[in-house]
Amino acid sequence: MTVTITAFERSPDGGKGLARDTRVRWALEEVGQPYEVRLVSFRAMKEPAHLSLHPFGQIPTYEEGELALFETGSIVFHLAERRPGLLPQDANARARAITWMFAALSTIEPPILEFTNAKLLEADKPWHAERLPIVADRVRDRLRLLSARLGDAEWLDGAFSAGDLMMVSVLLRARPSGILNEFPSLAAYVARGEARPAYQRAFAAQLAVNTAKPATD
Ligand code: GTB
Numbered sequence: 565m566t567v568t569i570t571a572f573e574r575s576p577d578g579g580k581g582l583a584r585d586t587r588v589r590w591a592l593e594e595v596g597q598p599y600e601v602r603l604v605s606f607r608a609m610k611e612p613a614h615l616s617l618h619p620f621g622q623i624p625t626y627e628e629g630e631l632a633l634f635e636t637g638s639i640v641f642h643l644a645e646r647r648p649g650l651l652p653q654d655a656n657a658r659a660r661a662i663t664w665m666f667a668a669l670s671t672i673e674p675p676i677l678e679f680t681n682a683k684l685l686e687a688d689k690p691w692h693a694e695r696l697p698i699v700a701d702r703v704r705d706r707l708r709l710l711s712a713r714l715g716d717a718e719w720l721d722g723a724f725s726a727g728d729l730m731m732v733s734v735l736l737r738a739r740p741s742g743i744l745n746e747f748p749s750l751a752a753y754v755a756r757g758e759a760r761p762a763y764q765r766a767f768a769a770q771l772a773v774n775t776a777k778p779a780t781d
Pocket of ligand 1: 575576577578582583584585609621622623624634635636637
């Protein structure tokens with residue numbers, strides 16, 4: 565069955581791999597599922613055809629036969645459930661890996677996004693200089709505890725899992741600010757994720773889209 569995902573026609577990050585289609589591409593590569601990509605413009609994302617796939621007019625989406633999904637976490641979980649490679653067989657280890665997926669999305673990512681938004685969208689506000697260090701410290705508080713839990717381990721709970729895929733993807737968004745690199749063990753953990761061949765293929769695929777020359781004629 566053909567799998568089709570959507571991605572930005574041009575990601576605002578210019579191909580740094582921070583848009584969320586990279587997470588889905590990475591999961592597809594880890595489980596060895598071939599896929600096609602439909603590129604969408606910001607305008608097309610808000611039109612009825614795309615809104616029927618994604619109620620909030622965003623990317624990524626996932627189509628497989630009759631099934632259409634949105635939300636990166638749900639898409640990665642769907643892939644991990646149906647194909648080997650991203651979740652352990654043992655029921656308890658599997659439940660813990662899923663827990664790490666949720667932790668990435670609901671405990672680690674929100675303060676990172678809050679910080680990113682504060683930096684990018686609030687720079688002209690009179691309270692910006694006062695607020696930014698406060699939200700940066702909220703990120704640090706979470707990363708300190710995550711780093712303590714990871715310790716010297718290679719991955720969060722035994723073998724690499726969908727939990728690591730999501731955590732590495734989320735942490736990547738804390739790198740441009742420099743905060744990730746304040747935690748060398750987390751920076752090394754992210755580098756291990758990026759070194760995986762599946763990540764490399766996913767990254768290269770999104771980069772190719774975002775650095776392609778626009779057609780001229
Ligand atoms: N909860 C949803 C999910 O996890 O799938 C969130 C999806 C989402 O935020 N999609 C973004 C989008 O479609 C793209 S990934 N935005 C367009 C819109 O809302 O109109 C977020 C993103 C965008 C840009 C960068 N960047 O430039 O660095 C990084 C991440």
